[in-house]
Amino acid sequence: MPDALAGVLSILFVAFFFGFSIFIHELGHMLAALWRGMHVDKFSIGFGHRILSKRWKGIDFIIGWLPLGGYVALPQMDAANEPQTEDGKVLPEAKPIDRIITALAGPLFNILFALVLGTIIYFVGKPVSPAAEGLLVQEVPKESVEFTKGLKAGDIIREVNDKPASSQQVTLMEYIMRDDVTLTVDRGDQTGLVIGPFTPKGNKDYEGLRLMSFDSESLYSAALGGIAPGSAAALAGLQEGDVIKAIDDEAINYFYQIGDIINADERKEFKFLVERQGVEKTFTITPQVKNNPKAGMVFREFPTVMSIVPEYPAALAGIEVGDEILSVNGYPVSDLADFKGVLSRHQKDSMKVAIRRGDKELDLDFVPNYAYKQLGVQPKFDILKINPVVQITRVVENTYDTVKALISPNSGVDMSMMSSFVGISSGMYKTVRQSGIVEGLSFVLMINVALAIFNLLPFPVLDGGHIVIALIEMISRKKVPAAILQPIYVVFMLLLMTFALYATFNDVRREVDTRELVHQKNHMLVEQVKIII
Template sequence: MLNILFYIYVIFFVLFFFGFCIFIHELGHFLAAKWRKLHIVAFSIGFKKIWAYKRNGIEYRIGCLPFGGYVDLPQLDVTGPAYDENKKELPKVKPVDRIIVAFAGPFFNVLFGFFLATFLWIYGIPSASPVMDSFTVASISENGPEYKAGLRQGDKIVEINSEKFHASWEKVIQEMLFTIGKIHLGVERDGKLISITYLPEVNQDNAGMAKEGLPYPFFKPEIPVIINIKKGSPAASYGLETGDRIIKIGSTSIADPETFFKEINKTGDFTATIARKGKIITLKDLTSSNIENYKTYIIGVMLEPDANELRVAEVRADSPAQKAGIIPGDIIVKVNSTLVFKDTRIPEILTKEGGKQATFTIVRNGKTLELNITPELYTPREIQGLSIAYYNHLTPWEQFLNVIEMSYQSLRGIFSKHSSISAKHMSGPLGIVTVIGKAVYNGSILYALNIITIITFSLALLNLLPLPVLDGGHIVMSFIEIIIRRPIPQMIVNPLYTLFVVLLIALMLFVTFNDVNRLTNFTSLFKKSQTSQTETKK
């Protein structure tokens, strides 16, 4: 029952905020139209009317589909005479009034974006790393272009494309991804600054990026483990303080949070080496304890995080999975009679069954196998009162500028033949809703709000493009009317609008196809079918 309520909460959150981005846009048009005294037929919250109330000549509607809203403004239509709901012709409005009404929609999106961005400025945007001026290479694959170009473990990256940076690791990845052509890294090694130049390649170890045909670094950076400590907690009693950086646990160097949590999951006392205000300090006799009221059953596998299915990336030695015969590359499709997908949490299924033996249906090299596995009880450990979380406190203006920069880089990449970005990487409403839903499902409300902030800023920028059918198109045509002092001839306007309506519909179908493919990976079925036919002919 609790799971059902949680899913309802996730769906409500996604639909409300995504729909509100559209609603606030239409509200801007509505208020500006009232101010400029344009005729308003209706203002609706949601689509497919189920209730309506008319006041002062305007019908206020509520729809059963909560995906935003709309305002019916016949006088904004420049393709012909405007008529009211009674088929009575309406007077033409001044171009300046059309400009104000058209601009108000994107403007309200920006205002809503700044409201959310202020919230994120205060509480922070979740990040995979702190904001840094350099990143040290923790490990690097010899098969990657970076290694072949001369990058080595221990190198400190201080410049990207001849510019210094102050950014999180996600921002660095974004900069590399949007680079057209070769990437230039400024690297410090033995006190000298050297240049590493290479052409990025697709990294098959990152399944999600590889599926999209997008490059990803073949090296991993050191992510400093900077801790937060609750006053009066066991972690504080060990001498740990907020802001400490964990250097070692025992003799193991800590290069990222994953290594840290792996080490403290071991039982017994341990020693921690920390960096504090420029000094190296060793703390002894630290102990981790089982997380209270938390236990689960596992089989001992790690899954590829960016794959579109439950693909096994790693199998722990002596684990139930290894003993049963599971190997890396296996795809788990069913546990007992339950079909599983990329977002399915297998430990929840096993725990619900009380740790009893389960039948795993897997696909290996196109063949289906069934393996019986008895899971093991796993109780994760923690240092009570210690947490690790990175937050980026960007001002609302910085967040807005970041969206402008991303939008520009995306458009530039799509139209450049030397870029790894292409039109197939565009996403529509389905993809956006999916990303927000995943963030909420995984408990990251702040991350979900960050995505919504990006969406509402992006809606403003998209609608200001000077294309017919968009607000920017209305603004440009109104300015042209002011310059030439007469309406643009219908023989020009009508074909333009028809053309761009067709193009817009085609674009929506295209991005929706891409979104569905990302979710279902159904195009791979055609590839597998073709491969099977080829092998049969051989």
């Protein structure tokens, strides 16, 4: 599918499902209110100026021009004011039980919608990465806390906080969500060595997120999953399910070794020993060379280099952290987009880059092209059939862990990481583009469960607040005075609006961040964590 079409379809996916998640919530409120004999003024799909409207059975049904959800006007739900219609007609006060049922219906409809999505995901099946045997530690910086605690290159991390280290994402989430981290590793003949507990350090390059300081590879089996059409693997006749046993007589135990071996030297042709359905076959394959216009520099504020990716062109040319980019081949570059444009137009050309390092100006030669050989395969994915109730339960557990981490002063999570509709929409878009429709539906499921939980919090102006006030009235058999409720409503509304603006500001700041992220492993992990949090 062309990238442009995929982008448009992803945007439509976000607009529909983000809006529908809010719409279904409000639909629950309206249907429950009508069932309990309460007055409904309006039901709107979308916000802003009305495009279409129809009055039916005393209710204004509206389609607004901004399709980001909807709302339902229920004057009898407002316990702080005398209920009346839009034209000023006084309404009888709704019974507490009616207000409780109406308030509960919104979150209930979100859960029901999540169950529908979970059922679809169950029958389609969810492709997931295979569970890795652990993480192979490749390099541990001497300044890292892991190094001081005894972690070494070559160690295999088997568990993190007593959980199997089945993927880098599992390990990263433990780093971020827990106060402390304990690693269980194998080292040569030694098994079960304990590293920690220790408190991970925040990574300033990634907004303070507590990332793993060491480089590692997930120990996936060498069984092949998808074979890219037209790739070297496809042209040679490799098939999904094949297991790579050896390359040029060098034994292969794990998937990551395939890329390491074919990129270890200048060889162009390799002999693969492959097991297919219990039978060994030999293939001679010439991997394709992929030219990637990545210089290996990371910027937060151009022109100062924030970090350098090892073995990329910038590192090989001698560019260092803190250098300022002045010009390319004598031509000044004004911003990051200008600099990236020059690099993309001259991927294979040697160029002179003028930099400022302290009080010195230097001219360095480098070719902004990272070339590597690729086979065109990926690890064999598993297709899981996860019970819809289990899917929802996992979201609830993750939400609980997030809230617990938020209130803990020692965790790696703080309020600045929470997302508004901007971050949620961006996360949904990236999920659909990068991982497909099924993962997109899983994201929508997560949003609906989270929306239900959030609205049930016992704070005024939220559904949970309405329920608490109605329960107080049921127990005391007295109406809570409006003089008490009104200032409380105003304070909590201001707090909610302030938090929404704060989260929106942080989301916008993250979206317009000028950093050029080239270390794809960390970049993808960070994006996944933002989605989860």
